[in-house]
Amino acid sequence: MLRIFSLLLIFFGFTFSVNADDWRPTVKEADWVQLTSGEWLRGDIKAFYNRTLEFDSKKLNLLEIDWEDIQYLESHISSIARIENHGVATGKIQLSGDTIKIINDEQTLEFNRDELISFITGEIKESNYWSGKISLGVNVRSGNTDQKDYTAKANIKRRTSKTRLILDYAGNYSVVKSVETINNHRFNFSLDYFKTRHFFYKPIFGEYFRDPFQNLDGKLTIGSGIGYTIVDDHKTEWSISTGPAYLYTQYSSALPDESQNESNPSLSFSTDYETEYSKTLDILAKYSLQVSNKESGGLTHRAELTLENEITGSFDLDISLILDRIGSPRANSDGTLPEKNDYKIVISVGYDF
Template sequence: MSNKTKRHLLSHVTIGLILPLSSTVQAQSVVSEPHGSAQHAPAQLFPPADSSYDWVQLSSFEMLKGEIKNLYDDRLEFKSDELDTIFIDWEDVLVLQSHDVISVGFTDLTTKTGLLRLQRDKLYIDDQVFDRSQVMTLISGEQTESNYWSSKISLGANFRSGNAEQVDYSAIANAHRRTTESRFNLDYFGNYSKSEGVNNINNHRLNSYFDWYLSKQFYLRPIFAEIYLDPIKNIQYKATLGFGLGYDILDTPKSDWSISGGPAYTFTKFDNVATDASDNDGSGALVVESAFDTELSEDIDFNALYRVQHGNDKSGGYTHHALAGFSIELTDMFDLDLSLVWDHTNKPQADSGGVTPEKNDYQFIIGFGIDI
């Protein structure tokens, strides 16, 4: 299941390879004709007006019935009881018809809501006509909170007893809110390990941002924030708050690549320090982030994140958080997640005993993901 699709709304639909009985013969001739060879009346392409389904016709003239869920990053999410949820490249959609209201976001950042009909290069919303190239997003139904949110949780654990007592767990969670004009993202990443009563891993990272799109690719990030806890690295907590800008470098049906960043303020509370040293530090910082994900196959996605923060030496100097992972779809709801994480602190601070933590931490995580 595509991560890119999951950064957007998830739900279930109904598709079938069913044609209107009143025009079966006509529709069969449509399917056999090459793309663009003829113009057809709506009666030949659409089911009856009182249909309880949404309909999509592909550039190959195949027609599917089901339910429109959303359109993000030029990929249409369509759902069926028989075929389950499928994702269609927007360029492959020839005709689209909804039986209920759809919220449409346009490149000028306006939103229209109503019954939708797309035929080739023209989009009709009730009695209004738009050019297809102006469409940026679609969301099924009215603009309500339940249509905006999606989330995923990936958990991994290891418990041992007997000759060795050991407990390990990891968790990666994401909540994503996407409207036709904006997006909000909340990520959690945590690891804990205890062996023979000794706690040797205990770190937690909570990261969030809000983006407001100024165009199809350029967005304002009025706020981003991160809280990081790692007492083993002598960080009781480290809080970062900032603002910036972002740009979608690559935005195709299969791949996304974006870069963002801006100035921030970071405050660090150390876990323990020497008696004559300050136990906290605050300073300005610069944060830059790049995120990439792509669909390698129908069932396998690859994603990568690289976040750099540069502050003063006491706050760690140059630090980065890098993650690369594969998500392998097992079912519509469950995934196998494989992640490699590299955290680096260029100037780790010594504790009260004069022990300086290692600069690098590496983790390989196997998790079981659940889409909500």
């Protein structure tokens, strides 16, 4: 009798363990995620991009989970997903192991999990596509030196399953004893259309730059090109792009025998690198090169290295080292030639949204 009882315990124990491993939650009013550790999370899936899942839990708040740490996933409402070499698909998302399913009333599509590029769940609102960061810095000195320095930076992005719009602004303004010593502004924009996960077109990109202290009353660049994403994983993103452009330059002043306006073709090249070095530190590096004739400045370089240190929540302490170089600066009307190189160290507080 004891032997039979022991066999029954072993049988039911084995059955229970199998059922526990195979258990799946009922997905009705919430989304479910199972980690590779076996733990389950209940909440709302917000989005997936750059190999990271945004998951909102009532107890744990908003989480960012690495794609490699997810074993099972199921959403209770429809999503818009972008699949490599397929395009856009709409439906409820279910991930199990290496297989991802997109289920709607008409069909069920199956793909390998590595083919998923991005998706957004829930009611699709315009605000779902936008994100950005604003940084401000102020330095005030008084006493023997009366100086005020102001810096401002803004980066705004709109991302959909196929497109990416980027808007950038950087401005610097300084006054020493009521005398303006720095006053420059730079605005960049680009529109990217992704043909595949890595290759994208740039139907249009542009830049406006103004710095009277470099004898530039205004410099406008408008172009079109192509780009390629070299690395795109849950921690690092690195892309390059290039294309021809039209360049218009308005100088603040010029020598009597030189024109104050220049219009010329140019060639632009840029690369952007961003990596999550640690949980609280991101490293960003940008470099751009513009090739034009001597009258429009020759070779123009811009390099920027930024360390973003998380203070708390959405606030960062940003430290940037910036180099601007104009290969052939234009002399002012009095013959003064601006320096080729400008160096800046900018410390600011940034807010992510």
